[in-house]
Amino acid sequence: MKNVELPNFANGAVLVVGDVMLDRYWFGDAGRISPEAPVPVVRVKQIDDRPGGAGNVALNLAALGTQTTLIGLTGNDEAARVLSEQLTITGVNSQIQHIDNIPTITKLRVISRHQQLIRLDFEEKFPAFNPEALLTAFKKALLHTDLVILSDYNKGTLADPQAFIQLAKAAGIPVLVDPKGTDFSIYQGADIITPNLKEFETIVGACANETDIISKGHAFLRTYNIQALLLTRGEHGMTLIQQNQEELHLPAHAREVFDVTGAGDTVIAALGAAIAAKSSLPNAMTLANLAASLVVSKLGAATVTSLELEAAINSNSVASGSIFNDEQLLLAVNDARHKGKRIVFTNGCFDILHAGHVTYLQQAKQLGDFLVVAINDDNSITRLKGPSRPVNKVDQRMTVLAALGAVDCVVSYSDDTPKRLLKMLKPDVLVKGGDYTVDQVVGAEIVHAYGGNVRVLGVTKGVSTTAIIDRMVQNVKLTETEN
Secondary structure, three states: OOOOOOOOHHHOEEEEEEEEEEEEEEEEEEEEEOOOOOOEEEEEEEEEEEEEEHHHHHHHHHHHOOEEEEEEEEEOOHHHHHHHHHHHHOOOEEEEEEEOOOOOOEEEEEEEOOEEEEEEEEOOOOOOOOOHHHHHHHHHHHOOOOEEEEEOOOOOOOOOHHHHHHHHHHOOOOEEEEOOOOOHHHHOOOOEEOOEHHHHHHHHOOOOOHHHHHHHHHHHHHHHOOOEEEEEOHHHOEEEEEOOOOOEEEOOOOOOOOOOOOHHHHHHHHHHHHHHOOOOHHHHHHHHHHHHHHHOOOOOOOOOOHHHHHHHHOOOOOOOOEEOOHHHHHHHHHHHHHOOOOEEEEEEOOOOOOHHHHHHHHHHHOOOOEEEEEEEOHHHHHHHHOOOOOOOOHHHHHHHHHOOOOOOEEEEEOOOOOHHHHHHHOOOEEEEOOOOOHHHOOOHHHHHHOOOEEEEOOOOOOOOHHHHHHHHHHHHHHHHHHO
16 A cells, blocks of 8 residues: 555553543354244353443554553443453553443343344443532543544543543644534544544435535634534445545545444544554545444454554565554454454464474464464563574564464563463463473463363474574584685
């Protein structure tokens, strides 16, 4: 993809304010019809919880590597505790206010064979509350923020969005709004607003053609003193309308649509992350459009990482796997698991990659569908192998591994063992190469405890990193002797 620049998202800090909810998924097989009523019986095998609403926006920002703070409201219950844990583990600075005697908004989806059978909503609109605690947290967070996103799901957190918009404008910080409802005057003065076409037509009336969309878009901006309108249009892509400028239209990228849940969250997150990292608005729009095309191929309220964006931009890249940090890896593994893939995990130094490693990784991949390779970082290898190791630095080792067709994800770890990653990811299969028994594999007890499998594949005879290094040293000595 030409003329698209991927910024360093870590350079931007984004503050999200809005309606936080819990997306809960029950996965199982629907193999028969109930004798009690003509409905399918689902035998639930897996339960998964994810932050939804403004929480999903924050999750998308964190997946891109953006410094992310989230302010919102929940109840003071089990769902709220699950939300806090999920947000913390993905690197979001969560500053959620808890309200007693009100349930955290929860959306429960029952899914069988990648199809959503039913959605059950547990919610009560938040009653009138004193917003001072939220505004105090907002003012404090503004001191370390490059951009604000208001994620409004019309649940009550943003009952008065003007209070947040005016504080941000006074601080010189741009505000992006994902709107809801039939009164957009409450977002007056925002910098960018991102409704979909249906939401837009609810405000301005039906649009008969492109000319109608553009003219009504410019009138909308003037009426509400908003600088830019990014209109998301599903299979028709996106249209950007700015005050006193020509409109910009981007077609949708042709991809298989698996699930549109949360696509709007991904759009505003990618747009905001790029602007916060100093991208131009057209470039940020292009990245948001690309992120939307990637996320709809995933199940549920999913996320897109900067590495996925980079791979999509450089579509001719030979790289197969992706290099992730812990938080991005957890999201990728969860996404693979939701698609029914069997997760395989292996670990090691992989200092000098050789034929034995390649054969081993190919065999490991055959034990499942999604292979995660965790490698010791440089300091960890030095502690384990001595001051002369590693020969290759961690970024070089990860790049080589990611280029192998068998490898889906690569991550590094600083611990001496991979136990922390095993507890976090819970892979279906833990694989190790070498002359071990299963019980001698580090982390075997963790995997066995939740019902996973541990496999030992042995080694390829005559090939090892130590042997290669020894031959190199010997060759150097022979060369010195000859000279």
